[in-house]
Amino acid sequence: MSNAKLLSFDEFKLFLSDIIGVAPNIINSDTHFMGDLAVDSLKLVEMILQFELKLGIEVPTDAAWEIQTAEDAYNYYIDRTQSEGSASV
Amino acid sequence: MNLKEWLGRARDRIKEFFIMLPWVFVSYIIRILYDFRVEGEQNVPSDGAYILLVNEFGMICFLLSGWGSIMVLKDRYFQSPDNVLSYNQEELFALSYFRKSSEHGGMMRALSPHSAGRLALSLIEGYKVLQKGGLVIMNPEGDMPWDGRPLPIASGASWLGLHTAAPIIPMVSSASAYDIWPRWQTLPSLRGRVVLKYGEPFRLCDVAQEHITEQDLENANARIRAVFDELRYGPDGLEGWIGSPHRNGTPLEMPVELRIRPELVDSRLSLLKDNRPVWKRGIAQLLWRCPVCGTNDALVHRRPFLRPHRVVCQACETTWRVTRVIGKDFRLEIVEGPSDLVGLNMALSSWYDEIRRNFRPTPLVVAGVELAPNEEVYLQLNDVALSPHKPNALFDGWTDREPPNIQFAGKIQLADWPSIGKGQLILTNLRLLWRGPERELDFMWSSVTAIYIWMLNTLGIRYGTAQYRFSLGKEVGLKWLTYAGTIAKQTAEQNGHKLTMSAF
Numbered sequence: 001m002s003n004a005k006l007l008s009f010d011e012f013k014l015f016l017s018d019i020i021g022v023a024p025n026i027i028n029s030d031t032h033f034m035g036d037l038a039v040d041s042l043k044l045v046e047m048i049l050q051f052e053l054k055l056g057i058e059v060p061t062d063a064a065w066e067i068q069t070a071e072d073a074y075n076y077y078i079d080r081t082q083s084e085g086s087a088s089v
Numbered sequence: 090m091n092l093k094e095w096l097g098r099a100r101d102r103i104k105e106f107f108i109m110l111p112w113v114f115v116s117y118i119i120r121i122l123y124d125f126r127v128e129g130e131q132n133v134p135s136d137g138a139y140i141l142l143v144n145e146f147g148m149i150c151f152l153l154s155g156w157g158s159i160m161v162l163k164d165r166y167f168q169s170p171d172n173v174l175s176y177n178q179e180e181l182f183a184l185s186y187f188r189k190s191s192e193h194g195g196m197m198r199a200l201s202p203h204s205a206g207r208l209a210l211s212l213i214e215g216y217k218v219l220q221k222g223g224l225v226i227m228n229p230e231g232d233m234p235w236d237g238r239p240l241p242i243a244s245g246a247s248w249l250g251l252h253t254a255a256p257i258i259p260m261v262s263s264a265s266a267y268d269i270w271p272r273w274q275t276l277p278s279l280r281g282r283v284v285l286k287y288g289e290p291f292r293l294c295d296v297a298q299e300h301i302t303e304q305d306l307e308n309a310n311a312r313i314r315a316v317f318d319e320l321r322y323g324p325d326g327l328e329g330w331i332g333s334p335h336r337n338g339t340p341l342e343m344p345v346e347l348r349i350r351p352e353l354v355d356s357r358l359s360l361l362k363d364n365r366p367v368w369k370r371g372i373a374q375l376l377w378r379c380p381v382c383g384t385n386d387a388l389v390h391r392r393p394f395l396r397p398h399r400v401v402c403q404a405c406e407t408t409w410r411v412t413r414v415i416g417k418d419f420r421l422e423i424v425e426g427p428s429d430l431v432g433l434n435m436a437l438s439s440w441y442d443e444i445r446r447n448f449r450p451t452p453l454v455v456a457g458v459e460l461a462p463n464e465e466v467y468l469q470l471n472d473v474a475l476s477p478h479k480p481n482a483l484f485d486g487w488t489d490r491e492p493p494n495i496q497f498a499g500k501i502q503l504a505d506w507p508s509i510g511k512g513q514l515i516l517t518n519l520r521l522l523w524r525g526p527e528r529e530l531d532f533m534w535s536s537v538t539a540i541y542i543w544m545l546n547t548l549g550i551r552y553g554t555a556q557y558r559f560s561l562g563k564e565v566g567l568k569w570l571t572y573a574g575t576i577a578k579q580t581a582e583q584n585g586h587k588l589t590m591s592a593f
Contacts, residue, residue, distance in 0.1 A: 034206070034554040035495050038538070038587055041209035042244050046301070048213055049252065053299060064210040065501060 006081055012074050015054070019047045029071040047073070057081065105167050112159045115152050122279055123149075123269065129287035133161055138219045138255040139290065141226045142246055144262065144317050146234055148270035149277055153262050153285050158226055161287075165224055172223030174215050176200045176245075179208060180543065183504035199503050200231065200245070201541075206554055207501060212245055219253040229313055232541070232591055235375050235567055236438040237267035237418060238327065239318060240592050247309035250293040251301050257313070259288035261320040264330055265416045273374040281415050286320050331418050331439060337432035345435065349383035349447045353405040353427065361403060363389055367546045367563055372400050372411065372419075372437065374545065377568040380443040381407045381426060385568065399424075409440075445593070450572055455515065464519050468572055470564055473514035475523050475530070476506040478556035483509055492530045494553025506558055514559055516572055521550070523559070532557070534580040540573050541591040542566040548573065567593060 007015065009029070017024040020039055033039040033047070048064050051057045051073075057080045059067070067073050090098075119125040133141075141162070143154040158175065159166065165173055179199040196218070198211040215225045229246035230239070250257055263284040270277035293309045322330050334341045363370055363386070371390030379387045382405035390411075391399045398411035400421065407426030413419055422434035452465040460466070477483050479502040482493040512525035521532040532552055539551035546566035548559045550573075561569055570593045581588035 032495060032554075040587060040589075041205045041207070042212075042248055042306075044207070045209050045212045045248065048210060049216065052213075059213070061210050061214060064213070065207050068495075 006078065009074055012077060013070065015050075016047065016070060016073065019043070019050050027070050029069070029074070031070045032068055033070070033073075034068070051077070055081075057084075101167075105163075109159065109163065112156050115156055116160065119149075119152065119156075119283065123265075123281050123283040125153075125283055125285070127157075127161070127285045127287070129289070130161060132287045132289050133258055134256070134290070135164070136222070138222045138253065139224055140219070140246060140250055140255050140257045141224060141260055142257055142313065142317075143226065143228045143260045144230060144321065145228055146230075146237055146239070146321075147262070147267040148233075148272060148274075149283065150233075150262050150266050153266065153283065154228070154260065157260050157285050157287075162224065162226075169223070170196060172196075172218060172221060173226070174198060174218045174223065175226040176211070176215070176228070180504055200227075201549075201556075205245075206496070206551060206556065209245065212248060215249050216252055219249060219255045225249060225255075229310075233272050234592060235272050236441050237271060237330075238438055239314065239321075242310040242313050242317075244306045244310060246313060247293060247306050248301065251298045251305055251309055254292055254294050254297040256290040256292050257316075258290050259286075259313070259316050259320055261286050261288065261317055263416070264321050264323075268413055268415060268417070268419065271419075273371055275368055275371070278413065288316055288320050291316065330416075331436045332414075332420070334436075334439065335422075335434040345433065345439075346446070347380060347430075347443050350381060350405070350427070351383055353382045353407075354384055355405060362386065362563075364563065367565060370565070371398075372421075374565050374567060375437065375441055376400065376444060377565040377571075378444045378448070379404060379407065380440050380447075381405055381423075381430065383447065386565065402426075411437075445571070448571060448575065450518075450575060458515060458522070460517065461519060464517050466515055466517050467576075468514075468516040468569065470514050470561060472511045472562055473523065474508040474511045474560040475525065476508045476558045476560070478502075478558075479505045479507065481555055488528075490529060490531055491536075492532060492552060492557065493555050494536050496555045508560075514561075516569070516576070518576055521559075521573070534577050535584055535586075537577045537580075538587065539589045540570065540577055542570045542593075 013024045013027045016027055020037060020043055022037055031037060033044060048059045051059050055077060057077060063076065067076055145151060145154055174196040176198050179201045182199050198214060200208055218225055227246055229242045231243050232240055234240050249255070263286065265281045265283050269281040269283060293312065298305065318327060334345045363373065367374060371392070373388045373390045376388050378385050379402040382402060384402065384404035387402045387404040389401050389403060391401060400409040400411060408424050409421040410424045411419060411421055418436035418438050420434055421437055421440050423430045423432065425431065450467040453467060453469065455466045455469050458466065480496065487493055510525045512523050515522040520534060523530045532550060536553050537550050538553065541549045543549050543558065546561040546564055548561060548566060548569050550557050570591060574590045574593050577588055
């Protein structure tokens with residue numbers, strides 16, 4: 001799995017939009033999940049859980065507190081995938 | 090066993106002893122006073138994953154759920170503390186015991202009812218504990234009702250239950266836990282009977298769900314609600330707990346619908362502001378408006394020694410006699426007042442429904458405030474301390490008139506709400522205006538995403554994702570919550586944004 005192709009940002013947006021329940025075209029890199037998309041706290045939790053279930057990336061609570069925008073989420077995905085050789089979708 | 094191991098075990102035993110000691114003391118006190126007993130202890134599994142759901146609708150429930158968690162589950166606690174996670178009110182982390190437990194790897198996590206925001210991310214840890222076969226304890230209502238009735242079930246417990254398929258054990262006190270010590274009463278009554286019941290385990294689904302819909306959560310919440318209510322109220326249900334209205338001892342068949350009678354306000358009477366601290370005002374914290382004449386802050390709860398309590402309206406002189414019925418809602422009967430109402434006897438929660446049903450904010454005239462066209466002022470109060478939750482840009486040179494609506498990323502400082510000063514708070518149909526000594530801030534209702542009351546009279550709001558609190562001094566918190574909640578709800582409905590609120 002570590003050789004799997006990394007998701008592009010557009011592919012990552014599809015992953016996010018599926019969890020959050022919004023159209024992918026309204027997600028930009030600086031889109032704030034709670035501020036711009038009015039994502040409620042439970043959806044945010046769901047997103048972090050799906051990181052683990054679908055992308056194989058564990059997100060500790062302290063790290064999850066840092067993820068506020070789509071770009072934060074994507075950067076975390078890239079960093080962890082590259083450092084641990086995690087899976088793609 | 091070598092000496093080092095022996096000393097380690099001895100130290101653990103001593104620690105356990107001191108953790109248990111206060112709860113042993115609590116159990117003796119509640120047994121003596123309230124004939125306390127436990128039912129359904131056999132429903133608590135000795136191992137394996139499960140979710141223990143507690144229900145706290147009276148002040149004594151804090152003791153009962155603490156006792157129930159520690160005494161009954163002590164083996165799980167002491168054998169594998171890393172596999173027991175409990176969610177607690179964020180404010181408790183102002184106490185060093187909770188703060189240290191959280192900071193040093195202990196298994197207590199903070200949540201705030203109605204405004205968990207990013208704190209909810211710790212639900213992932215609950216998920217992992219359950220995956221490992223551990224135990225999660227939480228209160229799915231997240232708050233304590235003012236009138237003793239059930240609060241909406243928040244979705245965190247259902248989310249855990251559906252994602253893990255872990256069994257749920259409800260731990261519910263009998264209904265009398267409310268009338269022993271309701272939220273509006275300063276001290277507990279010294280008589281009553283209370284039972285702590287562990288319900289039969291149930292699952293929200295047979296297999297762990299990878300995807301959960303809003304409908305799944307709603308269905309699961311409704312199931313938890315039904316289980317809680319059955320354990321708490323028994324076969325008569327909530328309706329039986331409230332009871333029907335009476336007049337002069339005769340049950341009334343139709344629900345009573347009073348009309349507000351402002352004509353009864355006697356202008357010769359001077360409305361003396363109750364200057365006692367808000368926690369001493371008893372039922373007047375719940376009935377913050379007279380259900381007969383509609384005057385705000387007019388009721389006074391009088392507690393003569395060895396005689397029945399009375400509630401008196403200072404504006405229309407209507408007087409109620411208060412009766413506590415063990416295991417049921419309190420009863421209030423009009424003993425003086427309009428002749429067609431004398432003898433009317435209803436549950437306290439029914440009287441409270443009357444003031445909610447007839448509530449409409451009425452405009453005030455306030456000088457020196459620049460208002461927008463069509464803006465109306467409904468409430469105003471001086472000396473209100475404003476406390477943003479850290480981290481917040483107001484502490485770092487923020488100069489805009491509208492406060493930050495995004496909480497910075499990074500570690501959330503638990504129970505860290507420093508005040509930025511005291512000022513005048515004005516509630517209008519468009520905003521909450523805070524006029525401090527050095528700045529004015531407009532909290533527009535269109536950006537408010539949560540409203541709640543903390544303790545008795547601190548109004549909390551989530552503004553976008555940033556959190557703020559207003560300390561209301563001697564004002565009744567439920568009054569401000571009702572005004573703020575009514576207006577914010579109308580605004581949210583017009584704008585289509587999501588709003589969560591304490592029940593009022």
